[in-house]
Amino acid sequence: MFELDPVLSADTLVVGDLPLCRVLLMNDSQFPWLILVPRRAQLVELADLDDQAYLQFCAESRAVAKAMMTNYAGHKMNIAALGNVVAQLHIHHVVRFHDDPLWPAPIWGKLPAVQYTADEAARQIAELQSVLFKESA
Numbered sequence: 001m002f003e004l005d006p007v008l009s010a011d012t013l014v015v016g017d018l019p020l021c022r023v024l025l026m027n028d029s030q031f032p033w034l035i036l037v038p039r040r041a042q043l044v045e046l047a048d049l050d051d052q053a054y055l056q057f058c059a060e061s062r063a064v065a066k067a068m069m070t071n072y073a074g075h076k077m078n079i080a081a082l083g084n085v086v087a088q089l090h091i092h093h094v095v096r097f098h099d100d101p102l103w104p105a106p107i108w109g110k111l112p113a114v115q116y117t118a119d120e121a122a123r124q125i126a127e128l129q130s131v132l133f134k135e136s137a
Contacts, residue, residue, distance in 0.1 A: 002039040005088040011113070013121055015128045020056045023064070023132060024090075025124060028113035032072045032095040034064060034128070043089035046081060061091060067131045068095050082108065 004022065012024035012035060020040075026033035038049060038057055049057060065077045074095035081091045096103060102110050116124060 002041055004037060005086050005090075007086045008035065008037065008088065008090060013116070013125060015125055016133055018060045018064075018132070020053060021060050023128070025116075025121070025128065026092075026113075027115045027121070029116045029120060030101055030111060030114050031107060032068055032074070034068065034093045035090050036061060036064060036093065037088065037090045044083065044087050045089060046091075048089065057091075061093070064093050064132060068093060071127070071131045078107070080108075 008024060012026055015023040015025050015034065017023065017039065018036075020038050021036040022039055024035040024037060026035060036057070038053065040049070040053065043049065046054065046057065061079065065079060068074070069077055072095045075098050076096040078094040078096055079091060080094075081089065083089070094107060096107075098104075
């Protein structure tokens, strides 16, 4: 049975579910940042997915990356599965800009998060839902 890790739950806002992955918005307004979490129990590595689920993940990750780059007009998409703090398989999708606060350095652990206000979070989630789930709407 799938359960979201408590750290991910505390640090993110739910955008919705794709066929395989839960889509989470990192609660840090400094970067357009989504996290995909395959809704399967006890996954740690991408290699833990069976062949069909792996192909589904790749399709979802690609679709999310393309939608984010189009929506935010970014310069670079960073995709990473670190798992050093949270073991549950989760894959970060972060749009980067040449003028963002850390360009070109990695974002991990460099700046404290700047949480969205309730209004900003609602707007971001609605915008992301319209971009990511428009085909199923």
